[in-house]
Amino acid sequence: MNELVYLSAAQAVAAFTARELSPVEVMDAVIERARHTEDTVNAFAERWFEQATEQARQAERRYADGTARPLEGLPVAIKEEQPIAGHPHRDGSLMLADEIATVTHPIVDRIVAAGGIIHARTTTPEFCAGGFTHSDLWGVTRNPWNPHYSSGGSSGGSGAALAAGTAMLATGSDIGGSIRIPASFNGVVGYKPPYGRVPGLAPYNLDHYCHDGPMARTVADCALLQNVIAGQHPRDPVSLPVPAPLPTRPGPVAGHRIALCLNLGDYPVEAEVAAATRRAADTLTEAGAVVEEIELPWNRAEIMRAAWAHYGSIFGPYIAHEVRTRGDGLTRYARDFMERSLKAAAETGFYRALEVETRVHADLADVFDRFDAIVCPTSGTPALVAGEDHLETPLVVDGVTLDHNLEAPLTVPFNLASRCPVLSVPSGRSATGVPTGIQVVGRPYDDHTVFAIGTVIAAALPWYTRDDWRPTL
Numbered sequence: 001m002n003e004l005v006y007l008s009a010a011q012a013v014a015a016f017t018a019r020e021l022s023p024v025e026v027m028d029a030v031i032e033r034a035r036h037t038e039d040t041v042n043a044f045a046e047r048w049f050e051q052a053t054e055q056a057r058q059a060e061r062r063y064a065d066g067t068a069r070p071l072e073g074l075p076v077a078i079k080e081e082q083p084i085a086g087h088p089h090r091d092g093s094l095m096l097a098d099e100i101a102t103v104t105h106p107i108v109d110r111i112v113a114a115g116g117i118i119h120a121r122t123t124t125p126e127f128c129a130g131g132f133t134h135s136d137l138w139g140v141t142r143n144p145w146n147p148h149y150s151s152g153g154s155s156g157g158s159g160a161a162l163a164a165g166t167a168m169l170a171t172g173s174d175i176g177g178s179i180r181i182p183a184s185f186n187g188v189v190g191y192k193p194p195y196g197r198v199p200g201l202a203p204y205n206l207d208h209y210c211h212d213g214p215m216a217r218t219v220a221d222c223a224l225l226q227n228v229i230a231g232q233h234p235r236d237p238v239s240l241p242v243p244a245p246l247p248t249r250p251g252p253v254a255g256h257r258i259a260l261c262l263n264l265g266d267y268p269v270e271a272e273v274a275a276a277t278r279r280a281a282d283t284l285t286e287a288g289a290v291v292e293e294i295e296l297p298w299n300r301a302e303i304m305r306a307a308w309a310h311y312g313s314i315f316g317p318y319i320a321h322e323v324r325t326r327g328d329g330l331t332r333y334a335r336d337f338m339e340r341s342l343k344a345a346a347e348t349g350f351y352r353a354l355e356v357e358t359r360v361h362a363d364l365a366d367v368f369d370r371f372d373a374i375v376c377p378t379s380g381t382p383a384l385v386a387g388e389d390h391l392e393t394p395l396v397v398d399g400v401t402l403d404h405n406l407e408a409p410l411t412v413p414f415n416l417a418s419r420c421p422v423l424s425v426p427s428g429r430s431a432t433g434v435p436t437g438i439q440v441v442g443r444p445y446d447d448h449t450v451f452a453i454g455t456v457i458a459a460a461l462p463w464y465t466r467d468d469w470r471p472t473l
Helices: 009-017 023-041 049-065 106-113 156-164 180-186 219-229 271-286 300-326 332-347 349-370 447-458
Strands: 044-047 075-079 117-122 169-174 189-192 211-216 257-260 290-293 373-377 422-429 435-442
Touching: 009 023, 009 049, 009 219, 023 044, 023 049, 023 075, 023 117, 023 156, 044 156, 049 117, 075 106, 075 156, 106 117, 106 169, 106 219, 117 156, 156 169, 156 180, 156 211, 169 180, 169 189, 169 219, 180 189, 180 422, 180 435, 189 219, 211 219, 219 422, 219 447, 257 271, 257 349, 271 290, 271 373, 271 422, 271 435, 271 447, 300 332, 300 349, 332 349, 373 447, 422 447, 435 447
Parallel strands: 075 117, 075 169, 257 290, 257 373
Antiparallel strands: 044 117, 169 211, 189 211, 189 422, 373 435, 422 435
């Protein structure tokens, strides 16, 4: 079973096309794997197994008659935060337990139109308000590599499903690292596209911190899904025209100039994360790239003040509206997120937050005058303890006590710099068995370069190709 559930999407499509394997066989294996692992991992908010099996039979017929589409027959898990008309849209909250969506997210429509089979929807923290995934509605989603640890968040269900072998492709969304954090914690690939590259739903499509994007176990599979979901959509006026497709076999990185920045200013990074990041940078040097270590003049507290003020102008008011409308049933961490963000918006204001963004963009422009990309850790710590919200017990990373769990990842600066594409790929495994991750940050809208660099890093280790490089669930 493991060999089937850990096939890459590209391998599966090739085998389907050659009639060496049936989509029904793969779907059966993925469903059986979920039945064995979900009691531990808890990645799924909904299971659509019966209809997925029937759709797999239809996909088998399409391969037989030559009408297969790009994602034909592939099991795709959808983050529950991305609505599907006529189905629950609960956002991890008991307050929304009876909410039914009236619209379908554009990327869901595109995945279905491309032949992807939605067999499950994945868990999130309440209102996506954390770098972990647990809620009163769905319980704790755990890391398949070591269930003592969290799968990350807020796309933690998607990351965990990929690592556990219960999905071949998955979707995520990212307002502060919510694709990249679970990609790092679970040892998978996650892409925060540049703003506007992938269409979103109103009104959050107008928030330049917000990004919907693909997650997968390989860089090539991430590119496959990104090519399907990217491009202009009539319901999203800020979405960009269809870009040149990302190659599933990108070109060489020889001659590229790459900046290695371990701390992004003063972000704390644990020794084993730093070591994995340096080893990943070494693979780029071996591939012919020129890697130079740099420093950035960023201050974590200042960046977070700007981020909290931004969240307090959009997400804080949204959560507060739901509380006023439906009654107060918030988890502690969602309440903290709401109150913290509203306070920051009142004290800092949107304009002062934009001033910080301006400095971040200016610093990156200076770097990109000299380099084609930046590589840095995705998170300063390999993972958070499962079920912990770090309110009463502050999070400590490399001896530094943090004010909030979103300070552990080095992701938020690139939501301020939202036009930069960022690909998180696995860089190694920590002493606890939980993976570590590295971010590849490109010039604004230079998607192709980050995929070329990410491919080299990810290929250095045999992720998911051998039993000793898969979770032992």
